[in-house]
Amino acid sequence: MARKTLKEATAIIKSLVLQFGAEHSIPGIGPVISTMNLSALEEAFEFLGWPDMMPMPEMKCGVPNCFEWATCGTPCRDGYLRCCEKHFSEYSGRKRRLPKT
Ligand SMILES: [Zn+2]
Numbered sequence: 001m002a003r004k005t006l007k008e009a010t011a012i013i014k015s016l017v018l019q020f021g022a023e024h025s026i027p028g029i030g031p032v033i034s035t036m037n038l039s040a041l042e043e044a045f046e047f048l049g050w051p052d053m054m055p056m057p058e059m060k061c062g063v064p065n066c067f068e069w070a071t072c073g074t075p076c077r078d079g080y081l082r083c084c085e086k087h088f089s090e091y092s093g094r095k096r097r098l099p100k101t
Contacts, residue, residue, distance in 0.1 A: 010048070017044045023069055024053070030060040030067040063087045064101040 004012070021033040021041055032053045035041035045052060061068045061084040068084035074092040081091055081098070090096070
């Protein structure tokens with residue numbers, strides 16, 4: 001097996017951080033991922049150039065003013081909605097529209 005390139009190793013470290021970092025939701029900010037002060041994660045975050053409590057805006061629930069992690073997805077009247085579990089149960093299988101921002 002060929003040795004991994006730096007680019008491949010970086011992608012692997014990012015994947016590990018996303019899998020094992022702690023997920024938090026901060027009101028007004030949204031999803032962030034932290035090291036929980038675990039030294040291996042701190043080194044990985046440093047390698048990636050990430051601060052502890054790294055914002056993950058692409059993981060935010062698609063419902064306006066919800067700052068939870070999008071862990072589910074469902075079709076809704078405004079298209080496909082990536083959302084948190086709470087909003088999945090509110091929008092899944094219904095013809096409901098997203099609130100205006
Ligand atoms: Zn939500």
